[in-house]
Amino acid sequence: MPVTSVQRHKRKYVAQMNIQTTTPDTSRYQDEFLSLRDHLPGQDLPWMKDLRTAAMDAFAGTGLPTLRDESWKYTNLHSLSACNFKPANSIAGQISIDHAPRLMPGASGCFLMTFVNGRLRLDLSSFENLPAGVTLLPFEQLADQHPERFEQWFANSLQREIHQPMVSLNTALMSTGYVLHIEKGVTLHEPVEILNLSAATPQAFSVHARNFMVLEPGAQATVIEHYQGLDDGESFANSVTNISLGQDALLRHYKLQNEGLGNYHLSTISSQLERNASYDSFTLSLGAKLSRNEVSVRLAGEGSECHLNGAYLMRGRQHCDNTTIIDHMVPHTSCRETFKGVIDDQARAVFQGRIVVHKDAQQTNGHQLSKVLLLSNEAEIDAKPELEIYADDVLCSHGATAGDLDQEALFYLRARGIPEERARSILIEAFLAEAIQAIAAEGLCPALMTSIGHWLADT
Amino acid sequence: MLEIKNLRATVDGKEILKGLDLSIKAGEVHAIMGPNGSGKSTLSYLLTGRDGYEAVDGEVLYKGRDLLSLAPEERAGEGVFLAFQYPVEIPGVPNTTFLKEAVNSVRRYRGEEELDAMQFVKMLRQKTKELGFSDELLKRQVNVGYSGGEKKRNEALQMAVLNPALAILDETDSGLDIDALRVVAESVNQLRSPDNALLVITHYQRLLNYIVPDHVHVLAHGRIARSGGKELALELEQNGYAGYLGTAA
Numbered sequence: 161m162p163v164t165s166v167q168r169h170k171r172k173y174v175a176q177m178n179i180q181t182t183t184p185d186t187s188r189y190q191d192e193f194l195s196l197r198d199h200l201p202g203q204d205l206p207w208m209k210d211l212r213t214a215a216m217d218a219f220a221g222t223g224l225p226t227l228r229d230e231s232w233k234y235t236n237l238h239s240l241s242a243c244n245f246k247p248a249n250s251i252a253g254q255i256s257i258d259h260a261p262r263l264m265p266g267a268s269g270c271f272l273m274t275f276v277n278g279r280l281r282l283d284l285s286s287f288e289n290l291p292a293g294v295t296l297l298p299f300e301q302l303a304d305q306h307p308e309r310f311e312q313w314f315a316n317s318l319q320r321e322i323h324q325p326m327v328s329l330n331t332a333l334m335s336t337g338y339v340l341h342i343e344k345g346v347t348l349h350e351p352v353e354i355l356n357l358s359a360a361t362p363q364a365f366s367v368h369a370r371n372f373m374v375l376e377p378g379a380q381a382t383v384i385e386h387y388q389g390l391d392d393g394e395s396f397a398n399s400v401t402n403i404s405l406g407q408d409a410l411l412r413h414y415k416l417q418n419e420g421l422g423n424y425h426l427s428t429i430s431s432q433l434e435r436n437a438s439y440d441s442f443t444l445s446l447g448a449k450l451s452r453n454e455v456s457v458r459l460a461g462e463g464s465e466c467h468l469n470g471a472y473l474m475r476g477r478q479h480c481d482n483t484t485i486i487d488h489m490v491p492h493t494s495c496r497e498t499f500k501g502v503i504d505d506q507a508r509a510v511f512q513g514r515i516v517v518h519k520d521a522q523q524t525n526g527h528q529l530s531k532v533l534l535l536s537n538e539a540e541i542d543a544k545p546e547l548e549i550y551a552d553d554v555l556c557s558h559g560a561t562a563g564d565l566d567q568e569a570l571f572y573l574r575a576r577g578i579p580e581e582r583a584r585s586i587l588i589e590a591f592l593a594e595a596i597q598a599i600a601a602e603g604l605c606p607a608l609m610t611s612i613g614h615w616l617a618d619t
Numbered sequence: 620m621l622e623i624k625n626l627r628a629t630v631d632g633k634e635i636l637k638g639l640d641l642s643i644k645a646g647e648v649h650a651i652m653g654p655n656g657s658g659k660s661t662l663s664y665l666l667t668g669r670d671g672y673e674a675v676d677g678e679v680l681y682k683g684r685d686l687l688s689l690a691p692e693e694r695a696g697e698g699v700f701l702a703f704q705y706p707v708e709i710p711g712v713p714n715t716t717f718l719k720e721a722v723n724s725v726r727r728y729r730g731e732e733e734l735d736a737m738q739f740v741k742m743l744r745q746k747t748k749e750l751g752f753s754d755e756l757l758k759r760q761v762n763v764g765y766s767g768g769e770k771k772r773n774e775a776l777q778m779a780v781l782n783p784a785l786a787i788l789d790e791t792d793s794g795l796d797i798d799a800l801r802v803v804a805e806s807v808n809q810l811r812s813p814d815n816a817l818l819v820i821t822h823y824q825r826l827l828n829y830i831v832p833d834h835v836h837v838l839a840h841g842r843i844a845r846s847g848g849k850e851l852a853l854e855l856e857q858n859g860y861a862g863y864l865g866t867a868a
Contacts, residue, residue, distance in 0.1 A: 566707075566709075567670065568707045569707050569708075569709045571669050571670065571691060571707075572703070572706070572707040572709065573709070573717075573720075573721075574668075574690070574691035574692045574695070575667050575668070575669075575691050575692075575694075575695055575700075575701055575703075576695055576717075576720075576721035576724070576725075576777060576781065577692050577695035577696050577721050577724040577725035577728060577781065578692060578720050578721055578724045579692050579724060580690070580692065582720070582724070583692075586712060586717075586720065587709070587712075589711075590709065590710060590711025590712045591711060593711045594710075594711060
């Protein structure tokens with residue numbers, strides 16, 4: 161007999177909820193679509209035109225997600241819908257930036273693709289000399305250079321997609337992004353860094369980026385995405401990333417989100433893993449007014465495994481949502497998740513971790529942990545682990561904790577002469593270090609710890 | 620160096636110290652002995668500024684300054700050090716990092732130049748060698764997975780690198796076997812000088828065989844019930860605290 165168990169719990173310190181009851185007004189997005197659709201990548205491909213139109217129709221039917229959508233219960237996009245964003249690709253003129261701020265200064269050999277407000281900037285990029293078997297392209301060139309791959313990958317991703325408003329909106333309007341393809345058995349030793357810079361424009365802008373990462377059997381790569389706001393100008397980024405890992409493939413996917421406080425950062429990643437494939441991800445969120453990292457992983461081949469880790473530091477009125485959905489489709493698959501957060505002031509974070517063990521997916525291992533430091537009485541975390549288990553030989557666990565800094569440790573440090581602010585920083589860094597040290601990319605841990613140090617020093 | 624006058628203090632609103640007087644001069648070693656619950660640990664936390672320990676009357680002058688008005692880190696900067704009865708574990712912070720932060724924080728407070736990595740390592744090497752403290756313990760996280768003896772030796776090491784003017788040892792002998800006790804006591808004795816003072820808080824006399832005090836005080840019911848020389852400790856060892864346990868007047 162299959163055992164079904166849905167466990168849910170929530171830790172809530174301040175009740176604060178505005179239920180929206182208005183019907184969705186999507187006319188703004190539809191107008192945008194009508195004006196852009198003949199200029200979007202792939203406009204000459206009939207199937208692509210149809211796909212975009214269908215996606216826009218689907219989006220128009222629901223509008224942006226609201227608190228009534230179960231998976232958006234704790235993340236309110238109301239303030240986003242009140243904002244008037246202009247597509248970044250319709251804003252003329254180039255932002256003047258003469259050098260790309262590097263996450264890992266001194267990291268030579270790293271391949272860099274830089275976007276400014278969603279627009280590829282070859283003058284700030286260096287991804288020539290990629291080894292044989294590796295393709296790295298801006299999204300808009302995929303349709304022209306590899307139309308058959310383009311169609312195939314979309315067909316693959318659509319097969320398993322259920323309607324998600326943000327993905328539909330992206331499909332309708334996608335105009336930028338990157339594509340990484342690695343042929344069978346090829347290992348890309350140097351990391352690929354995707355740098356997304358955002359700079360204020362006279363009008364708030366939106367970017368819908370669509371990314372593909374396809375690793376054929378046995379391929380390996382490390383991809384580091386760095387989102388950096390140069391100011392607090394208003395912007396809306398709604399990216400979708402489709403990842404496909406063939407048998408024995410390994411992808412390390414790391415991300416630093418350090419957007420300005422005028423930014424809405426919505427990211428949906430969906431990945432499919434074949435036999436013995438491995439997906440290792442880490443996201444550090446420091447910036448943005450509102451951010452959501454939604455990662456779904458289908459463990460579709462025996463022996464496949466994923467690590468979804470993350471950390472976030474939020475203050476002021478920032479909001480950060482980490483939502484993960486892991487589907488164990490077949491036996492002998494495993495996942496491990498650790499998210500650590502630091503929340504100050506009136507900031508708010510959400511962790512939703514769903515693990516579904518499908519029927520017959522025996523010998524599954526799933527472990528999930530959410531740990532949070534609440535630094536003020538008004539800080540809030542909503543943690544919702546959800547285990548849905550339809551097999552009977554599985555090992556699954558979840559845990560969620562929230563607490564203040566260890567006062568004993570704080571006093572111990574101060575009693576040794578360390579000033580209070582510094583003592584707090586030491587304890588916060590130590591709390592986060594456990595999650596960050598799991599990152600396998602050389603040089604990235606210290607770079608992320610430096611970013612955290614800057615965040616802590618910037619009070 | 621330290622003048623405590625008619626000190627009354629509360630913990631969670633309950634009065635624990637009820638008019639304590641104590642005077643310590645540079646170069647002296649004082650021992651405070653007393654039964655459980657007499658206020659020994661309250662005194663050590665009050666002197667180092669732990670939250671929740673509040674003086675409601677009296678004063679504490681340290682080198683002529685009002686000690687109780689200073690933050691814990693300022694007291695450390697001024698040279699006050701507490702060897703904790705229960706040293707705190709700090710996961711994720713390497714012991715060496717912690718020691719360097721502490722040393723340089725105190726140096727900064729005193730207007731001295733901070734030690735760079737090389738200078739610090741050199742200084743630390745010398746101290747660990749003197750105290751027989753292993754490099755392996757330095758690499759581990761602060762007090763995490765240390766034995767009781769290792770934790771107390773780590774306290775002695777911190778004391779050695781910070782070189783305090785007034786060191787308060789709170790039940791340093793608790794949880795130590797006789798060999799560990801001797802090692803810790805020896806390292807404390809190395810730090811004795813005419814310029815600094817020690818306040819040894821203990822329940823048992825045995826620590827005082829190794830750290831020989833100039834003055835011994837009996838703390839009972841929140842005040843000093845009796846003071847004497849080192850022979851007082853031996854008397855207490857023989858007769859116990861029974862004579863001091865009667866209800867407070």
